[in-house]
Amino acid sequence: DAGITQSPRYKITETGRQVTLMCHQTWSHSYMFWYRQDLGHGLRLIYYSAAADITDKGEVPDGYVVSRSKTENFPLTLESATRSQTSVYFCASSNDLGQPQHFGDGTRLSIL
Amino acid sequence: ELKVEQNPLFLSMQEGKNYTIYCNYSTTSDRLYWYRQDPGKSLESLFVLLSNGAVKQEGRLMASLDTKARLSTLHITAAVHDLSATYFCAVPVTSGTYKYIFGTGTRLKVLA
Numbered sequence: 001d002a003g004i005t006q007s008p009r010y011k012i013t014e015t016g017r018q019v020t021l022m023c024h025q026t027w028s029h030s031y032m033f034w035y036r037q038d039l040g041h042g043l044r045l046i047y048y049s050a051a052a053d054i055t056d057k058g059e060v061p062d063g064y065v066v067s068r069s070k071t072e073n074f075p076l077t078l079e080s081a082t083r084s085q086t087s088v089y090f091c092a093s094s095n096d097l098g099q100p101q102h103f104g105d106g107t108r109l110s111i112l
Numbered sequence: 113e114l115k116v117e118q119n120p121l122f123l124s125m126q127e128g129k130n131y132t133i134y135c136n137y138s139t140t141s142d143r144l145y146w147y148r149q150d151p152g153k154s155l156e157s158l159f160v161l162l163s164n165g166a167v168k169q170e171g172r173l174m175a176s177l178d179t180k181a182r183l184s185t186l187h188i189t190a191a192v193h194d195l196s197a198t199y200f201c202a203v204p205v206t207s208g209t210y211k212y213i214f215g216t217g218t219r220l221k222v223l224a
Contacts, residue, residue, distance in 0.1 A: 031210050042200060042216040043155075050210065058211060090154065094210065100145050100157030101202075101212075 003027075006091050006104035013081055014112050021076045021107050023091030031094045032074040033101060034058075034066065036087040043090065049074055081111045114139045114205050118215035125191055126223050133186040133218045135201035144184045145202040145212070146175050155200065158186075191222045 004025040013019050023032065034046040035058075045058030047066040055066050063085060065077045074093075078085055088108050092101040115138040125131050135144065146158040159168040161177035161184060168175050172195065174187045184201055198217045205211045 033210075033212075035214075040216070043202075043214040045211060045213070048210060056211070059213070092155075097143065097204075097208070097210070098160060098162055100147070100160050101155075102157070103154045105154050 004091060004093055004102055004104045006089075006107050008107060009105065010108050012110045012112065015081055015083060017081050019078045019081055019109070021078075021089055021091075021109070023074045023076070023104060025072055025074075025091075025093045025102075027093065027095065027102075028071055029093035029095040029102075030071070031101075032068065033092040033094075034064070034074070034076045035090045035092065036060065036085075037090060037106075038087050046076065046089075078109075083111050085109065086111045114203065114213045116201060116203050116213045116215040118199075118201060118218050120218060121216065122219050122221075124221045124223060125188075127192055128190050130190065131188050133188070133199055133220070135184040135186070135203075135215055137182050137184075137201075137203045137213075139182075139205075140179070140207065141182070141203045142179055142207055143204055144177050146184070146186055147200045147202065149198045149200065149217070151197075158199075186218075188220075191220075193222050193224050196220055196222045 007022045033048045035043040049055045049068045091104040094101045144161045147155040159175040164179040166177045201215045202212045
């Protein structure tokens with residue numbers, strides 16, 4: 001199906017573990033984004049990417065790593081998870097400044 | 113540093129009433145986006161406003177942009193229960209960038 005998909009939808013892990021959240025889009029959009037959503041903070045940009053192999057930091061990049069070897073994939077890795085990274089993570093994509101971002105369904109991540 | 117403020121943060125209103133949500137931002141921008149989020153769901157795009165004076169309407173919602181005042185409004189006409197959701201505005205950090213800052217959202221509850 002066309003669209004943007006995130007996996008897993010739910011994840012529970014322990015502090016210090018590495019965890020990777022996946023994001024895949026079928027539109028061949030150039031731009032992809034990772035946000036986290038926490039109560040009282042709205043959505044905050046973690047990283048974004050303008051094309052394959054081009055990534056840049058957002059508002060809250062510390063503790064996260066991204067890569068984009070293919071246009072359609074944009075995984076987000078927490079190298080050593082901390083409790084403060086418990087959140088809902090959204091991936092989004094867009095192809096043009098005049099177009100909105102299209103969001104995935106989100107990954108609810110709990111770090112114990 | 114760009115700040116995006118929405119008010120009110122919470123809004124409870126009766127069906128059939130009109131109300132306006134405000135989005136103020138602190139730096140120059142020629143674009144603004146409105147999104148809707150239902151509880152536990154992803155974000156969906158409502159409006160893309162691309163220039164000063166832009167006005168877009170969809171059903172009972174109308175959005176406008178005043179870049180000189182750094183203000184966008186989302187007006188609700190004759191509210192219905194189905195409009196209950198959280199509404200976010202988003203503004204690019206600088207002109208021509210894909211790095212967005214989201215407002216903290218306005219949680220709207222329409223009472224039947």
